[in-house]
Amino acid sequence: MKLYFILSVFILAAAFTKAENSISSVSMIYSDTASVCPVTGDPVAGEHIAFRYIDKELKFCNDGCVMAYKKEPAKYSEHLKCMPCNDDDANRELSSIHTGVKYYFCGKGCKGKFEKDPEAYLKQFSKQE
Known part of the structure; x- marks a missing residue:
């Protein structure tokens, strides 16, 4: 049970890290194309x-x-x-x-x-x- 909990925490952390990087990339592209x-x-x-x-x-x-x-x-x-x-x-x-x-x-x-x-x-x- 502890193993499932630890594994779930790592998966969620990886998902949030991936989402933050995606948002940063979109913002950078948007600021490059807009005045x-x-x-x-x-x-x-x-x-x-x-x-x-x-x-x-x-x-x-x-x-x-x-x-x-x-x-x-x-x-x-x-x-x-x-x-x-x-x-x-x-x-x-x-x-x-x-x-x-x-x-x-x-x-x-x-x-x-x-x-x-x-x-x-x-x-x-x-x-x-």
Whole structure:
């Protein structure tokens, strides 16, 4: 009787281990094929809202997420691009808002260049598709 009990425990343990590995594999495959909303972290598949921020096309799950991203991109992005010098070295503390979207800069000089002619920089990056 003890032998049956021990054998049952091993079989159940093996079954649960196999199930956990299967779930991990499915999650990994799913995350590789789906985009992720930068605000919620939820997978975005099928219908979505696209927004181009500087040189990145981002996919969002709803309008609220787009608005949150426009208001504070640094909250949802690891690297911040300074448009005038085209480097990923922008400072979270140095920003300017243009048409409701916040942009970041590496220094006061770059911020001043952008503020003089923001459309020129935005056009420059929209051509890099």
